[in-house]
Amino acid sequence: MSEPGFIVIEDLHKHYLDGQGNELHVLRGVNLAIQRKETVSVMGASGAGKSTLLHLIGALDRAGRGSITIGGLEVSSLNGDSCAQFRNETIGFVFQFHHLLMDFSALENVMMPMWIKAKRTLPCQAQAMALLEAVGIAERASHRPSQLSGGEQQRLAIARALANQPQILLADEPTGNLDESTGQRVSDLLLRLNRELGLTLILMTHNHQIAAQMTRQYVLEQGRLNSAKPDSANA
Numbered sequence: 001m002s003e004p005g006f007i008v009i010e011d012l013h014k015h016y017l018d019g020q021g022n023e024l025h026v027l028r029g030v031n032l033a034i035q036r037k038e039t040v041s042v043m044g045a046s047g048a049g050k051s052t053l054l055h056l057i058g059a060l061d062r063a064g065r066g067s068i069t070i071g072g073l074e075v076s077s078l079n080g081d082s083c084a085q086f087r088n089e090t091i092g093f094v095f096q097f098h099h100l101l102m103d104f105s106a107l108e109n110v111m112m113p114m115w116i117k118a119k120r121t122l123p124c125q126a127q128a129m130a131l132l133e134a135v136g137i138a139e140r141a142s143h144r145p146s147q148l149s150g151g152e153q154q155r156l157a158i159a160r161a162l163a164n165q166p167q168i169l170l171a172d173e174p175t176g177n178l179d180e181s182t183g184q185r186v187s188d189l190l191l192r193l194n195r196e197l198g199l200t201l202i203l204m205t206h207n208h209q210i211a212a213q214m215t216r217q218y219v220l221e222q223g224r225l226n227s228a229k230p231d232s233a234n235a
């Protein structure tokens with residue numbers, strides 16, 4: 001029997017203040033229910049609120065109103081250590097700009113989240129190596145990020161996002177900086193990881209072709225999430 005939703009978002013609102021102290025109402029009642037292992041794309045104009053939504057799902061920021069539950073846990077009620085623990089154990093983030101640690105090797109970049117979670121060094125190294133193999137850059141393990149191509153850097157960022165075996169991968173424009181064929185290969189990799197590891201994948205993108213490869217497709221416009229195809233379920 002399927003759950004009511006692995007990720008359930010209800011009536012989510014988010015405001016910011018602009019430089020003049022005016023309220024910017026970015027999310028205006030977003031609703032979404034996602035099952036485990038689904039792949040979801042969210043498109044929308046620049047400034048529509050895609051990153052905002054992703055940050056709220058990943059507990060990097062707090063909503064003004066509404067709720068997000070993940071696996072039955074009310075994300076907005078988490079704070080401090082419990083919030084960090086939830087993020088470390090449940091969520092992997094992949095960003096357009098990879099935020100890799102430039103002074104560390106590819107292998108060390110993947111090991112870093114494992115160290116932070118206080119795993120021992122040796123098994124950690126083997127796991128990190130397996131992740132580099134999974135994303136196809138094992139032979140680059142000792143390279144620094146600056147010695148990798150854009151596509152390889154994004155693969156590395158994906159391997160790092162998987163370091164602590166998350167259930168959910170949140171990807172914010174992961175192909176935004178890549179040429180078309182490299183971007184497609186990164187997208188294929190994300191879909192393969194979804195199939196093989198059972199990851200739930202939420203992808204913010206400007207790329208129609210990649211968005212169309214996800215099982216559920218949405219558009220964020222005027223602060224609301226609308227289905228991008230008529231047969232997609234409840235937005």
Ligand code: ADP
Binds near residue numbers: 051
């Ligand atoms: P997208 O990812 O769709 O390009 P964002 O979620 O980054 O959109 O931003 C949505 C809107 O909110 C934009 O107008 C942006 O300028 C504004 N915004 C984002 N973060 C902040 C912030 N911390 N303070 C004020 N305004 C913000």
